[in-house]
Amino acid sequence: MRLRQIFVIGLALSLLGxxxxxxxxxxxxxxxxxxxEDAPAYVVCHxxxxxxxVDDIANFWLGNDGQNMKDTGPMDDNVVxxxxxxxxxxxxxxxxxxxxxxxxxxxxxxxxxxxxTPECETAEPCFIGPDGITPAQAQQAAETPTGQAAxxxxxxxxxxxxxxxxxDDYRAGTLAAAAKKLAALAVQPGVVGVRFSSQLGYDxxxxxxxxxxxxxxxxxxxxxxxxxxxxxxxxxxMPVFGCGADExxxxxxxxxxxxxxxxxxxAWLTKGLVDQLALDSGHLATEYTTWRIDAAxxxxxxxxxxxxxxxxxxxxxxxxxxGFTTPGTAQLTPEQxxxxxxxxxxxxxxxxxxxxxxxxxRWRDSQGQISRAYGEKWAANTTWDQLKKLTTIRPRLxxxxxxxxxxxxxxxxxxxxxxxxxxxxxxxx
Numbered sequence: 001m002r003l004r005q006i007f008v009i010g011l012a013l014s015l016l017g018x019x020x021x022x023x024x025x026x027x028x029x030x031x032x033x034x035x036x037e038d039a040p041a042y043v044v045c046h047x048x049x050x051x052x053x054v055d056d057i058a059n060f061w062l063g064n065d066g067q068n069m070k071d072t073g074p075m076d077d078n079v080v081x082x083x084x085x086x087x088x089x090x091x092x093x094x095x096x097x098x099x100x101x102x103x104x105x106x107x108x109x110x111x112x113x114x115x116x117t118p119e120c121e122t123a124e125p126c127f128i129g130p131d132g133i134t135p136a137q138a139q140q141a142a143e144t145p146t147g148q149a150a151x152x153x154x155x156x157x158x159x160x161x162x163x164x165x166x167x168d169d170y171r172a173g174t175l176a177a178a179a180k181k182l183a184a185l186a187v188q189p190g191v192v193g194v195r196f197s198s199q200l201g202y203d204x205x206x207x208x209x210x211x212x213x214x215x216x217x218x219x220x221x222x223x224x225x226x227x228x229x230x231x232x233x234x235x236x237x238m239p240v241f242g243c244g245a246d247e248x249x250x251x252x253x254x255x256x257x258x259x260x261x262x263x264x265x266x267a268w269l270t271k272g273l274v275d276q277l278a279l280d281s282g283h284l285a286t287e288y289t290t291w292r293i294d295a296a297x298x299x300x301x302x303x304x305x306x307x308x309x310x311x312x313x314x315x316x317x318x319x320x321x322x323g324f325t326t327p328g329t330a331q332l333t334p335e336q337x338x339x340x341x342x343x344x345x346x347x348x349x350x351x352x353x354x355x356x357x358x359x360x361x362r363w364r365d366s367q368g369q370i371s372r373a374y375g376e377k378w379a380a381n382t383t384w385d386q387l388k389k390l391t392t393i394r395p396r397l398x399x400x401x402x403x404x405x406x407x408x409x410x411x412x413x414x415x416x417x418x419x420x421x422x423x424x425x426x427x428x429x
Contacts (some may be wrong), residue, residue, distance in 0.1 A: 141184035154190030181228035193231030242298035
């Protein structure tokens with residue numbers, strides 16, 4: 001942790017143009033001699049306490065049977081002395097029913113009935129789930145297209161997220177009900193979390209940044225209550241990051257996207273409102289032409305900014321890219337497909353900021369035109385064949401799937417998708 005802090009601070013200072021004095025090898029607190037010879041120059045080792053000091057510290061606190069530690073404050077024992085007049089030890093049953101019970105066997109009066117099992121309204125096994133989600137609601141959710149797709153995806157080994165948009169429900173005042181509906185899907189086997197908004201702050205859904213912050217906070221709270229233990233995610237863009245150190249670019253981009261302020265978005269992570277933040281790359285190729293910043297440079301700038309803020313210390317950072325579903329992508333040559341995979345998959349992961357990459361594999365526009373990373377009806381093509389070779393990073397790859405508009409059918413589609421991706425976002429209306 002100490003090394004990571006030093007690295008992040010040094011990187012942040014370098015971005016600001018502030019020099020950092022080199023660590024002296026003569027520094028008595030330096031432990032650089034313990035690192036390997038191939039360690040990068042920016043990685044340094046500095047004793048918070050030298051080995052000799054550690055011995056002194058330990059002897060101070062442990063000496064004389066720990067008397068110094070005892071003297072630091074009250075350490076009252078939580079005990080009851082039954083010999084003391086006035087204590088009612090006879091009524092204090094610390095041993096349950098006094099009987100030994102096998103592992104897994106019901107304890108004494110474990111939920112009511114003589115058999116020690118919880119009472120249920122029906123003969124079916126009791127449903128144990130989040131507060132407010134009834135067995136009927138969970139079963140109803142399981143029978144929806146998204147619920148059925150979740151069951152099929154779980155059977156293929158895919159890690160499942162429920163993908164929805166709660167911004168409209170927030171504005172309509174129905175956020176709690178919508179969150180409970182998503183929670184009923186989230187309790188399905190194999191589901192690890194819920195993504196509750198996409199393009200957040202980019203598509204003008206909110207008039208003010210405070211209103212957007214309120215939405216994130218309220219949606220997060222509603223889902224934490226309705227689906228405890230499930231991870232929460234949002235998708236957005238950070239256009240200002242692509243500018244790098246170009247001040248003119250940063251000024252104009254901040255005016256164009258006033259809601260997408262890095263400090264505000266970062267606060268969602270540090271406050272624990274979301275567990276995953278996906279950053280889109282769709283704008284990187286065209287947004288910065290005025291300042292002669294190409295897509296590769298903009299992407300590099302973006303991930304440098306993410307690393308400098310140590311966002312990955314608070315949440316999982318994902319890169320999201322729809323480039324494989326642009327018209328003509330499926331007809332790429334092997335060389336073009338390899339280059340595209342390098343830019344869209346390898347680069348974000350190698351930049352050591354994104355831990356996962358979400359690739360859109362199918363897209364239907366407003367006119368009903370469909371673009372795919374694979375061939376129609378799963379016909380073979382070069383792009384898909386190249387993607388299937390990424391077996392070593394499959395757990396880090398995800399895609400979005402809408403079970404309401406399948407390519408063939410849900411079972412066939414998810415089988416093919418599981419050959420490339422380890423995670424899937426199941427869209428629900």
